[in-house]
Amino acid sequence: MKKQPEMTDKTRQTFINVFCDLYSQKPIEKISIQEIANKSGYNRSTFYQYFTDIYELLNYVEEDVLKSINEEMANRELSTHTFQDALQCLESAEEISVLKALLGDYGSVHFVERLKREIPFERLIVDLPTNDILAPYLIEFYISTLISLFRLWIRNDKDLPSEELVKLIDSLFANGIKPYHILIKGEG
Numbered sequence: 120m121k122k123q124p125e126m127t128d129k130t131r132q133t134f135i136n137v138f139c140d141l142y143s144q145k146p147i148e149k150i151s152i153q154e155i156a157n158k159s160g161y162n163r164s165t166f167y168q169y170f171t172d173i174y175e176l177l178n179y180v181e182e183d184v185l186k187s188i189n190e191e192m193a194n195r196e197l198s199t200h201t202f203q204d205a206l207q208c209l210e211s212a213e214e215i216s217v218l219k220a221l222l223g224d225y226g227s228v229h230f231v232e233r234l235k236r237e238i239p240f241e242r243l244i245v246d247l248p249t250n251d252i253l254a255p256y257l258i259e260f261y262i263s264t265l266i267s268l269f270r271l272w273i274r275n276d277k278d279l280p281s282e283e284l285v286k287l288i289d290s291l292f293a294n295g296i297k298p299y300h301i302l303i304k305g306e307g
Contacts, residue, residue, distance in 0.1 A: 139220035146225045222270045
């Protein structure tokens, strides 16, 4: 008798949720299949019906997030691509716990690099001279800054409303940190 598709999806999702919870707390090398199975309420053999190892599970999670973000960005009008749109794409792409794990302290640099490479964030930059020799540096600065600030925001459990984060980022890109430095210096 074949398993019901909703049961297999539920089981797979349980493994993913437990893995992401563990991955946000410790490096992948310290996570065992036995631990994932135990915390999921299944045995190791059930885990192997879905994934060959932990790295295949990690790849599945990464692929799923990237696919969701790409779909979300593709559904948006090109003219409305702003950082706020990118933030909403990241937020709605997957449960926040998955992003917290992938972009957290134990998440891999590999995923961040894939995110930079595979998501068309450069479309968010308006009026960038594409034939300029500095363009790749400007794009890298912009994308790395966006991802780093998003990671911090996720790690801080979204302590700022998303609109406030967007305003801060826009202000930092437009004016740099100097206005905040003066503000901080003046308070001390």
